[in-house]
Amino acid sequence: MRGKCHPVEGFKWHIIYELTLISITTPIEDPLSDLPTTAERNRTRAVAIGSVTVGAGSAIVVQSMCATHTQDVAATVEQANALHQAGAGVVRLAVDSKKDAMAVAEIAQRTPANICIDLQESYRLAADVAPFVAKLRYNPGHLYHHEKSKSSAEKAHFIADIAGEHDCAVRIGINCGSVDLELAEKFGEDSVGAMVASAIEHCGYLDLVGFTRYIVSLKDSDPKKVVEGNQRFAAERPDVPLHIGVTEAGLLPDGAIKTRIAFEQLLTQGIGDTIRVSLTLPNSRKPEEVRIGQEILDDISAGRFRSVPNFGNDTLNIISCPSCSRVENEDFVALAEKVREMSRYAEQHAVTIAVMGCRVNGPGETDDADLGLWCGPTHVNMKRGTETVGAFTYDEVLLRLRDELDNLIAKRS
16 A cells, blocks of 8 residues: 655745734745745656655655564554554664564564664664565664774665665665764864765765665754755755655654744755654654644645744754654653753743753764753763763753753853
């Protein structure tokens, strides 16, 4: 069964600014909007992912990711089916161990979803899962963790060879908080430049061995950087299909608004072939990511846009990752909610707080926040920028975070 997809064709747009109680339809010449009035999709190449096709003008595919532990086959099958039924054309699972990989074979037999495997650090697990899935995703910034004597090119070639042998597509997934260390150092504060360079580099690795069945994603928690990164990449490699999304978009409603900002700007420029809405939600509500993604596509297709708050650097910004199978304590979602409630008094201060759910992405992806939390099984690790503050229990961390926030505001006043 094919997942739901959404065409976005070229046409005139009307801008709709939705306020609390009223909607005002504004002509396209309104100076408040710099969105283009037509959208012609980039001429990217077609990439088959199981029963769906991404790129080459195909309808835009909505994706999502299971938040269950992959080794819990029954729970993962149930959630994969729920996401598929909600309209997800591709469903991603995290695989970090041999036990995870062994579970994939059974999961794939029990769901009609097109399965993508997130390899993260253990790139050699590609060989164990590729016979059973439609796509492999790897993060170039994580390749250095294993077999450090081998180059990133060798590791990318290994993944490409396995994918080609087993009829799999590949996603080169670049994330702001885990860019290749050498590129991060080279580009310094230009984090977008580092992401684009990493994507271009890894496209070259796959092209070199004749593997072209790949797509690319460049994600950040800041929608402006997502827009800039995808624009810059599309200008250099207009042939490569793009998976777009705002990583660690956070809780509703802010997470949906941040995502909408990026999608409206990119899709109306013809950039983007498949999307993911990444929200911090309990397991039972994960299909909402798919529904929200579909709603955004429907609005764009109908010419409906929304005015949004500025998520720049002049107000409080809370980012949190989408819950996934790497979360070691389900209290992470509740903690993110509590952080938002606790920090409302600081809404007019230019502070970014990051709440991350696991040890895989948490340590790196909190570096750019003023205050960061990354969650372990029993303790929450707190950071002040790149500096480690300490580890605290889930019961005590909120009070300590409040102290850090007060101190930060006082220093800047």
